[in-house]
Amino acid sequence: MAKYSIFSIARNALNNHQDWPRQWRSPEPKPDYDVIIVGGGGHGLATAYYLAKEHGITNVAVLEKGWLGGGNTARNTTIVRSNYLWDESAAIYEKSLKLWEGLSQDINYNVMLSQRGVLNLAHNLSDVREGKRRVSANRLNGVDAEWLDAQGVKEFCPVVNISDKARHPVLGATLQRRGGVARHDSVAWGYARAADARGVDIIQNCEVTGLRREGDKVVGVETSRGFIGAKKVALVTAGHSSVLASMADIRLPLESHPLQALVSEPIKPVIDCVVMSGAVHVYVSQSDKGELVMGAGIDSFNSYGQRGSFHVIEHQLGACLELFPIFSRVRMMRSWGGIVDTSPDASPIVSKTPVKGLYINGGWGTGGFKATPGSGWAFAHTVAKDEPHKLNAPFNLDRFTSGALVDEHGAAAVAH
Amino acid sequence: MLLIECPWCGKRHETEFQYGGEAHIARPEHPEELTDQQWADFLFMKTNTKGVFRERWNHSNGCRRWFNAIRHTVSHEILAVYKMGDEPPKIEAGEADK
Numbered sequence: 001m002a003k004y005s006i007f008s009i010a011r012n013a014l015n016n017h018q019d020w021p022r023q024w025r026s027p028e029p030k031p032d033y034d035v036i037i038v039g040g041g042g043h044g045l046a047t048a049y050y051l052a053k054e055h056g057i058t059n060v061a062v063l064e065k066g067w068l069g070g071g072n073t074a075r076n077t078t079i080v081r082s083n084y085l086w087d088e089s090a091a092i093y094e095k096s097l098k099l100w101e102g103l104s105q106d107i108n109y110n111v112m113l114s115q116r117g118v119l120n121l122a123h124n125l126s127d128v129r130e131g132k133r134r135v136s137a138n139r140l141n142g143v144d145a146e147w148l149d150a151q152g153v154k155e156f157c158p159v160v161n162i163s164d165k166a167r168h169p170v171l172g173a174t175l176q177r178r179g180g181v182a183r184h185d186s187v188a189w190g191y192a193r194a195a196d197a198r199g200v201d202i203i204q205n206c207e208v209t210g211l212r213r214e215g216d217k218v219v220g221v222e223t224s225r226g227f228i229g230a231k232k233v234a235l236v237t238a239g240h241s242s243v244l245a246s247m248a249d250i251r252l253p254l255e256s257h258p259l260q261a262l263v264s265e266p267i268k269p270v271i272d273c274v275v276m277s278g279a280v281h282v283y284v285s286q287s288d289k290g291e292l293v294m295g296a297g298i299d300s301f302n303s304y305g306q307r308g309s310f311h312v313i314e315h316q317l318g319a320c321l322e323l324f325p326i327f328s329r330v331r332m333m334r335s336w337g338g339i340v341d342t343s344p345d346a347s348p349i350v351s352k353t354p355v356k357g358l359y360i361n362g363g364w365g366t367g368g369f370k371a372t373p374g375s376g377w378a379f380a381h382t383v384a385k386d387e388p389h390k391l392n393a394p395f396n397l398d399r400f401t402s403g404a405l406v407d408e409h410g411a412a413a414v415a416h
Numbered sequence: 417m418l419l420i421e422c423p424w425c426g427k428r429h430e431t432e433f434q435y436g437g438e439a440h441i442a443r444p445e446h447p448e449e450l451t452d453q454q455w456a457d458f459l460f461m462k463t464n465t466k467g468v469f470r471e472r473w474n475h476s477n478g479c480r481r482w483f484n485a486i487r488h489t490v491s492h493e494i495l496a497v498y499k500m501g502d503e504p505p506k507i508e509a510g511e512a513d514k
Contacts, residue, residue, distance in 0.1 A: 240466070242463075242464035251462070251463070252461065252462070253460035253461050253462060254462060254464055255437070256466075256489075300435035301418070301435045301487075301492075302437070302489050303489050303492065304490050305491065305492055309417040309418060311430065341464075344459075344460050400459075401452045401453055401456040402452070403452075
């Protein structure tokens with residue numbers, strides 16, 4: 001791998017940047033692998049990278065039906081934070097945030113992590129109580145968190161309307177200063193390049209159409225490019241988790257829904273943090289290009305269609321204008337949808353399955369992007385050791401039978 | 417936005433309706449005899465079909481009655497609506513999977 005540095009930029013400037021090597025190979029699939037990872041999004045590529053880096057397993061293929069990072073990795077609103085209420089969630093998201101903080105150096109790829117601070121606004125008494133409780137819980141778990149009153153919110157983010165005449169007045173907010181945003185495409189590309197450099201085969205345009213089993217053990221995958229054998233198969237297909245699991249006759253507690261996001265025309269810098277509100281339900285940040293990036297909740301109905309209904313966007317823009325009257329004449333430029341698989345307790349499934357050698361990572365719902373490094377790290381451990389790491393042990397598939405749910409609904413600082 | 421045909425009121429905008437998820441999940445006849453695994457399957461496990469899917473809707477801002485619909489979860493096309501308790505109409509495989 002040609003290392004990226006200021007010197008390599010200078011060296012390549014001498015021949016007008018014509019000789020940069022490709023970031024990863026496009027090999028033909030081998031007949032069999034130690035591990036096949038199905039899904040070439042951020043989580044799948046991170047899993048491949050940490051399998052190679054932490055566990056020395058490099059005979060690995062990542063199979064992607066489309067192109068790398070073309071699914072939810074490319075469709076999220078890029079927010080990174082770890083201020084979850086419950087211990088189990090705080091642990092895995094905080095691990096993830098710590099990995100984020102060293103990621104650009106680790107994979108020699110600028111993921112443009114910008115720790116600009118994430119505000120979660122409180123609009124009523126129960127919001128205030130929940131927020132203060134979450135701040136205390138976060139601190140006990142070693143996650144940075146602060147409580148701001150309304151004036152503090154105004155000082156941190158001057159464009160927020162804190163008038164008490166508003167329909168949903170801002171009463172305060174939790175602030176995680178280490179939270180922020182990252183460049184979503186870079187995460188996929190950076191992990192792909194770093195995994196490829198360690199010998200992982202990244203195979204695009206290769207759709208998995210079936211899982212081959214012998215007895216109770218998985219032996220490989222049927223794909224649009226033929227059968228590929230594998231000792232272990234790891235499913236990391238957010239949105240389509242149920243479809244892949246059904247190939248092994250496994251039912252999951254997941255429902256796939258569209259989650260929409262949109263961006264405005266580019267404007268001058270006006271908001272230098274991330275503002276989220278569960279009560280009026282919108283989250284807003286500003287991209288480096290100047291676009292306001294906004295998202296909200298899922299469309300109610302099940303869908304695999306990567307688009308949603310307009311009234312959902314209308315609702316979130318209503319919420320946006322409630323908080324930021326200054327944006328009333330900004331025009332929206334693009335909107336899109338991704339398919340998120342939501343679980344009953346709004347927590348992910350990073351787990352072994354009843355089929356030997358088959359592992360699943362999914363159900364991240366609306367909040368998977370921030371978890372990318374931690375998810376891949378813990379999942380790589382699970383696949384390599386055939387047992388979960390203590391970080392993802394609570395997120396097993398058995399919890400829906402045992403009842404040990406990690407109920408982040410309403411606890412995770414944003415409605416789902 | 418979906419245009420949904422309520423069996424009682426006719427075609428209305430999606431905003432008049434609330435979604436009820438997967439249809440035809442029967443409550444167990446003898447709940448006291450169920451194992452934890454069977455309870456988990458009843459309570460949590462979903463079919464989550466990609467394709468032709470039978471689901472429940474409630475016309476909450478209209479007649480407030482529940483009904484079932486058959487909808488394609490990729491094209492979003494609504495292929496049939498039918499009342500609670502009715503047998504689901506047969507949808508030819510392939511016809512809807514275009």
